[in-house]
Amino acid sequence: MISILIITHGRFGKEIIKSMEMIMGKQDNIYFLGLYQEDDPMVFSVKVKEKIIELSQNGEVLVMVDVFGGTPSNASASNMRELKFECVTGVSLPMLIEVVLNKTKSTLDELIKIAIMAGTNSVIDLRKAIFCREN
Secondary structure, eight states: OEEEEEEEETTHHHHHHHHHHHHHOOOSSEEEEEEOTTOOHHHHHHHHHHHHHHHHTTSEEEEEESSTTSHHHHHHHHHTTTSOOEEESSOOHHHHHHHHHHTTTSOHHHHHHHHHHHHHHTOOOHHHHHTTTOO
């Protein structure tokens, strides 16, 4: 079983999960941690570690963070040498939907590729897409 942990600034992680569930229905094994302004980055890193350890007891863990180089990303990176999990940055609703759709039939390595592809492919110039690349 693969658990998904969304780690973001503020409530973004909780809200993106709620949005995904609005589309797909309630999902199991998806969790979030939010970093708030009053949080100490070192304490937050320990909180991330504890959650990953907890989730690892049931199988593999895919962490999805909002911004590469931000505190959620750095807290994840600081735990990667000690703990076994994977992490993708730039979490978005299309990315999360694709990961959830594929998490029971894909390996962790495949989910990473799916997440990156979904994130990349979901960035579209709407005007050009609608008007067939007219100016």
